[in-house]
Amino acid sequence: MAQTAGVKPMTIAGRVASERERCMGMTDAERAWRKQWLKDQVLAPNEPVYVEEYWRERTNPIRRFYRKPLDKLFTALIPMLGEERAVNYRYITGKLGLIAIGVLSVHYYFKYQGNDWTKKGGWRVLRTKPTVLPGQPGFPFKSERSKPSDYADRNFKNSVI
Incomplete structure (x- = not known):
């Protein structure tokens, strides 16, 4: 929700917030009001006050x-x-x-909890085939998987069973 809940914000300083407006002339009532408003802007030495109950209710x-x-x-x-x-x-x-x-x-x-042959769930991490271009060492790329049974192994061959 907006800070003003849909109502257009209004300044409490009135027309005397602008220096130009103050130079155009102020009535005695406006001067007294401005003096009081400036005095109200000064915080007390103990402010801001931390209220434990307010914090407890808010959190x-x-x-x-x-x-x-x-x-x-x-x-x-x-x-x-x-x-x-x-x-x-x-x-x-x-x-x-x-x-x-x-x-x-x-x-x-x-x-410890990745996807392997012992679990049905979990994220399965696959490594992509590296890019080997002509002229680079290792071209043409040969897969480490030599037999068709090496594919979709999910670390079954490395198990101690």
């Missing part, structure tokens, strides 16, 4: 569970790194951790 319990280890670690590192740096490092560490888990999962799958 999924599963997400809070898997984020907790890195949150604890980088909360402890805030005095050494600083708030902004700790938040950035926590974000980068989380993303790199997810990428590493993905790479290791794919590696494990293809190493």
Whole structure:
């Protein structure tokens, strides 16, 4: 959904947001309003305020569970790194951790769970015939498969049975 939910956005600064409009002349009421508006733009020293209950209501319990280890670690590192740096490092560490888990999962799958003659399912990985052009070593290309029974073998001949 759009940020304004289909309603055209409107600025609260009014016509005095533009310097040109202010130079054309402002009434005393507009000056007072602008002075108050500028004062309201200054944040208090304790802002932004982190409200634990608001965070808890906005996030999924599963997400809070898997984020907790890195949150604890980088909360402890805030005095050494600083708030902004700790938040950035926590974000980068989380993303790199997810990428590493993905790479290791794919590696494990293809190493131990690939398709062979013992399984019906799984991804079957086929290697294509290399391109060997005239004049290159190995031309004409001869396949390692010498007999028709070598095709569709699916590592049966390499089994210890």
